Amino acid sequence: MTIEITGLCHRYGQSPDLAVDHLDLEIPKGQFYVLLGPSGCGKTTTMRCIAGLETPQEGRISVNGRVVRDAATNTTVPTHKRNIGMVFQSYAIWPHKTVFENVAFPMRMKGVGSRQARPRVIEILARVGLEGFADRGASMLSGGQMQRVALARSIAMQPSVLLFDEPLSNLDARLRESLRFEIRALQQEFGFTAVYVTHDQSEALALGDEIAVMRDGKIIQRGAPIELYRRPATEFVAEFLGVGNRFEVEPAHSGDEDSRVRIADSDVELMVTDPLPSTRRVVACIRDEDVIVVRKGEPVGPSINVLDGTVQVASFLGREVHYQCVAGGLTFRSSTPTSGDPMGHGDEVTIGIRPDAVRLVTADMPAGAVAA
Amino acid sequence: MVMTTQPAAAEQVEAGQEPKQPGRPPRADSGKGYRLSWKSYLPSTGMLLVLTPLIILPMVLIAYAAIAVNPPRAGQLDGGFTWEHFGFLFTQTTLTATWNSVIIGIAGTAFAMLIGGTLAWLAARTDVPGRQLIQVAGVVPLFISALVGALAWSIIGSPRFGYINLFFEAIGLPIDVNVYSLPGIIFVLGLYNAPYTFLFSYSAFALMNPEIEEAASTHGASGWKVARSITFPLVAPALFSSGILTFILIMENFPVPYVLGSGRIPTLPTELYSMISTSPARPGEASALSLILVALVFVLVFFQRRTLKKHSYATVTGKGLRPRRIRLGAMRWPAFAFAALYLIFAVVLPYFALVQSSLRKNSFIPDFAALFDFSALSFDQYASLLTYRPFQGALYRTFEVGLIAAGVGVLLSFALAYFVHRSKLPGRGAVDYITNIPVALPALVIGIGLLWTFLVLPLPIYGTALALGIAYIARFLPHGYRGLSSTIGQVHPELEESARVSGASRLRTLSFVMLPLLKTGLISTMLLLFIMCVRELSAALFLYTADTRVLSILVFEQFAGGSFPRAATISVVYSVILLLLTVIGWRYLNNTDPTEARARRPRRSQSKSAA
Numbered sequence: 001m002t003i004e005i006t007g008l009c010h011r012y013g014q015s016p017d018l019a020v021d022h023l024d025l026e027i028p029k030g031q032f033y034v035l036l037g038p039s040g041c042g043k044t045t046t047m048r049c050i051a052g053l054e055t056p057q058e059g060r061i062s063v064n065g066r067v068v069r070d071a072a073t074n075t076t077v078p079t080h081k082r083n084i085g086m087v088f089q090s091y092a093i094w095p096h097k098t099v100f101e102n103v104a105f106p107m108r109m110k111g112v113g114s115r116q117a118r119p120r121v122i123e124i125l126a127r128v129g130l131e132g133f134a135d136r137g138a139s140m141l142s143g144g145q146m147q148r149v150a151l152a153r154s155i156a157m158q159p160s161v162l163l164f165d166e167p168l169s170n171l172d173a174r175l176r177e178s179l180r181f182e183i184r185a186l187q188q189e190f191g192f193t194a195v196y197v198t199h200d201q202s203e204a205l206a207l208g209d210e211i212a213v214m215r216d217g218k219i220i221q222r223g224a225p226i227e228l229y230r231r232p233a234t235e236f237v238a239e240f241l242g243v244g245n246r247f248e249v250e251p252a253h254s255g256d257e258d259s260r261v262r263i264a265d266s267d268v269e270l271m272v273t274d275p276l277p278s279t280r281r282v283v284a285c286i287r288d289e290d291v292i293v294v295r296k297g298e299p300v301g302p303s304i305n306v307l308d309g310t311v312q313v314a315s316f317l318g319r320e321v322h323y324q325c326v327a328g329g330l331t332f333r334s335s336t337p338t339s340g341d342p343m344g345h346g347d348e349v350t351i352g353i354r355p356d357a358v359r360l361v362t363a364d365m366p367a368g369a370v371a372a
Numbered sequence: 373m374v375m376t377t378q379p380a381a382a383e384q385v386e387a388g389q390e391p392k393q394p395g396r397p398p399r400a401d402s403g404k405g406y407r408l409s410w411k412s413y414l415p416s417t418g419m420l421l422v423l424t425p426l427i428i429l430p431m432v433l434i435a436y437a438a439i440a441v442n443p444p445r446a447g448q449l450d451g452g453f454t455w456e457h458f459g460f461l462f463t464q465t466t467l468t469a470t471w472n473s474v475i476i477g478i479a480g481t482a483f484a485m486l487i488g489g490t491l492a493w494l495a496a497r498t499d500v501p502g503r504q505l506i507q508v509a510g511v512v513p514l515f516i517s518a519l520v521g522a523l524a525w526s527i528i529g530s531p532r533f534g535y536i537n538l539f540f541e542a543i544g545l546p547i548d549v550n551v552y553s554l555p556g557i558i559f560v561l562g563l564y565n566a567p568y569t570f571l572f573s574y575s576a577f578a579l580m581n582p583e584i585e586e587a588a589s590t591h592g593a594s595g596w597k598v599a600r601s602i603t604f605p606l607v608a609p610a611l612f613s614s615g616i617l618t619f620i621l622i623m624e625n626f627p628v629p630y631v632l633g634s635g636r637i638p639t640l641p642t643e644l645y646s647m648i649s650t651s652p653a654r655p656g657e658a659s660a661l662s663l664i665l666v667a668l669v670f671v672l673v674f675f676q677r678r679t680l681k682k683h684s685y686a687t688v689t690g691k692g693l694r695p696r697r698i699r700l701g702a703m704r705w706p707a708f709a710f711a712a713l714y715l716i717f718a719v720v721l722p723y724f725a726l727v728q729s730s731l732r733k734n735s736f737i738p739d740f741a742a743l744f745d746f747s748a749l750s751f752d753q754y755a756s757l758l759t760y761r762p763f764q765g766a767l768y769r770t771f772e773v774g775l776i777a778a779g780v781g782v783l784l785s786f787a788l789a790y791f792v793h794r795s796k797l798p799g800r801g802a803v804d805y806i807t808n809i810p811v812a813l814p815a816l817v818i819g820i821g822l823l824w825t826f827l828v829l830p831l832p833i834y835g836t837a838l839a840l841g842i843a844y845i846a847r848f849l850p851h852g853y854r855g856l857s858s859t860i861g862q863v864h865p866e867l868e869e870s871a872r873v874s875g876a877s878r879l880r881t882l883s884f885v886m887l888p889l890l891k892t893g894l895i896s897t898m899l900l901l902f903i904m905c906v907r908e909l910s911a912a913l914f915l916y917t918a919d920t921r922v923l924s925i926l927v928f929e930q931f932a933g934g935s936f937p938r939a940a941t942i943s944v945v946y947s948v949i950l951l952l953l954t955v956i957g958w959r960y961l962n963n964t965d966p967t968e969a970r971a972r973r974p975r976r977s978q979s980k981s982a983a
Contacts, residue, residue: 074409080877086869086870088866088869094884109874
């Protein structure tokens with residue numbers, strides 16, 4: 001294991017809530033690990049504890065077998081002696097220095113002379129697409145270029161772990177996507193262990209070998225991206241991974257072949273294949289792309305769960321159309337691949353949902369938030 | 373090296389916004405679970421040790437002296453206690469002085485705000501011609517000593533033979549203006565405190581997000597209606613709070629009522645001065661009065677802070693947005709004239725008067741035309757100044773004390789600001805609070821407190837230039853501290869954190885990241901402190917000796933001793949020095965934003981200096 005965290009607790013000042021709440025985490029060598037969650041969930045705090053920028057009140061952190069923080073023995077290795085690289089949200093490029101000085105700094109701190117550092121810095125800069133930028137002033141760069149410098153700086157120090165604190169959130173969408181690919185490629189090429197904090201589900205899914213979804217300082221679910229995508233453990237995870245249809249349900253019929261649940265406060269029943277969780281409140285989650293919307297009367301395929309409804313809002317996005325439909329007093333969101341002319345407001349439609357597309361999960365959000 | 377961690381504004385906000393789940397019981401485990409090593413208390417202890425003789429001890433000793441039978445002296449702190457020093461409170465003089473101070477404070481503030489607020493609004497939000505000139509006009513009088521202003525106006529506005537009266541006589545107006553009066557004091561104090569209200573309200577006007585006003589326009593409000601119903605209500609809290617600060621500054625001002633009141637118009641500061649300086653000295657009563665003044669100002673500062681906290685609308689931000697400008701139309705040139713008139717009254721006319729009286733062979737001016745009779749002028753006063761020993765000494769002392777105070781002050785301010793804003797060590801709150809206390813201390817009170825401190829401490833400080841330096845540092849510590857706090861705030865914490873992560877120690881981080889980025893801010897703060905020290909009179913008034921006169925003291929002494937032409941001559945030299953400092957520093961004083969400073973700097977030369 002490269003990183004081992006046990007019983008980590010951290011609280012800011014006099015805050016009544018723990019920012020990180022008895023967190024355990026193990027990250028194997030060479031893995032790309034993503035911490036995903038909304039703001040305030042403790043993901044950044046966890047990362048800052050690893051870097052030594054926060055001193056957690058409880059728990060133990062070890063990196064590459066070396067204990068860097070142990071509250072029980074009050075051991076703390078200072079940040080600058082941890083050899084952990086970090087890419088910051090604000091890039092944190094020193095504006096009064098050149099690109100070369102920025103990238104060479106961690107090597108200089110290890111006692112490498114400016115001249116000896118130069119070839120390696122030039123090489124890494126070329127690798128991140130900044131050939132010929134070495135002697136430019138860092139404050140003249142664009143956001144994307146600054147983040148490349150930050151990447152180069154972190155790679156140059158050959159860290160045991162590289163931390164990413166929402167590194168793409170200040171960039172525009174197009175740049176975000178291309179840098180995302182590059183980060184993944186660099187990680188595979190250099191083989192470093194990465195911890196990546198984000199609140200963007202698509203970033204998490206695209207980058208992670210493993211994802212941990214966090215909330216209120218705890219990890220709610222961890223697993224490979226495809227596992228989380230297919231089987232969110234709770235309603236919160238489902239919502240955070242962008243599942244647009246979430247309805248509180250109660251059991252209607254359970255049999256070996258056909259189990260049915262009824263959506264609360266409605267007459268709509270759904271055929272499901274998932275076993276019913278034993279919790280008091282259960283939420284049915286259906287991904288937008290699993291809600292198939294066709295013009296009324298047209299075949300919806302092997303959906304089995306079929307409802308009649310009307311289009312409330314249609315929004316054409318090119319490759320696909322997003323619909324918001326009302327059926328049986330409920331609002332369904334759908335993302336349908338474009339084929340033929342999109343339907344519009346007021347059109348009568350048929351909605352189809354496959355039983356195995358319905359995930360039954362534990363409700364873990366306030367009741368009012370479900371329909372939102 | 374003490375192991376520390378750093379606050380990250382972003383994450384603190386994040387933690388603060390954590391959704392609270394209703395009904396969840398408070399957690400049993402406490403955040404105090406982790407032991408702070410004794411080392412983490414070292415920085416705050418060190419800083420409190422420095423702040424003790426500067427701020428804490430003077431306050432304690434004033435409180436002590438107010439109720440002690442004998443004034444504090446080293447090894448003589450046991451003379452018993454009494455309430456009799458407070459007896460003076462019920463004398464007619466004190467009541468009159470209090471009444472005068474309140475009247476001067478209120479009316480002076482109103483006048484200062486009228487000028488400062490109008491200028492700020494004109495410069496920030498209208499299409500008045502010569503906006504840059506107005507910005508200069510709004511700030512420049514700040515660098516004129518109130519003492520010099522009062523001296524100058526005592527010439528311009530004296531009864532019968534003041535310049536204004538001579539002018540009125542020349543054009544046949546039967547009006548006699550007398551600046552040696554309550555309205556005169558109010559006028560001069562308002563004039564020279566207007567820059568404070570200008571600075572406060574200018575930023576409030578200039579930083580307001582224009583979209584808020586645009587929203588009102590698109591919803592059908594006319595230009596003036598927008599100003600009345602959106603702009604002014606939004607800046608009102610800032611104006612109110614600057615009003616309170618201005619009130620404090622005016623009420624505690626000593627030189628103006630001293631010069632223009634000439635003993636007939638007592639105020640609380642002039643009373644305080646005469647209690648110490650006229651024999652028999654009444655140190656107990658002076659301490660008691662100081663205590664009451666401080667209590668009064670603390671109440672005001674409390675209200676000022678609460679106003680800011682309660683009503684600081686988040687909308688009054690948005691740096692870099694272009695503010696909407698109101699079209700003044702026909703009022704453009706009258707508005708410009710208003711600004712020009714202010715500059716004439718606050719700067720041009722006073723300097724003219726001082727230069728006149730420093731050059732006149734005979735101080736009697738029979739009529740207006742005589743002002744322009746060049747045969748009556750000579751440089752005799754200046755020539756005699758060259759051989760006047762106290763002047764040479766004072767010139768030297770001014771720079772000596774000013775440079776020491778500004779240099780030490782800026783280092784101390786930086787250490788305090790960095791500790792409070794960029795560390796997570798215990799004791800930050802106490803350090804922040806104590807550093808800000810001098811804002812609420814009238815300059816004369818600081819002087820008295822330090823006088824007791826020097827008498828009690830077994831160190832030979834009293835009578836040295838160091839005593840004045842300490843007084844200046846104590847007086848202007850909040851200025852330096854606040855200035856550097858905001859400069860430090862402009863450097864993103866992640867810039868430091870990335871250096872730490874890259875393997876740099878805390879000290880290396882300071883020298884690699886913070887100091888280069890803050891260079892402009894540090895220089896400008898030092899310059900500002902230096903100018904304020906050179907300008908200051910009141911804080912040094914109880915601490916100087918014949919060996920340690922500075923220029924402001926010398927001017928004051930010459931005036932008090934009755935040699936007006938010499939006082940005027942020294943004032944001119946003194947003002948020229950202040951003016952030069954201001955001009956030299958203008959570029960720095962106007963530009964404390966590190967991001968702007970670095971954009972201007974050439975890049976290439978940098979790469980070599982790192983090695």
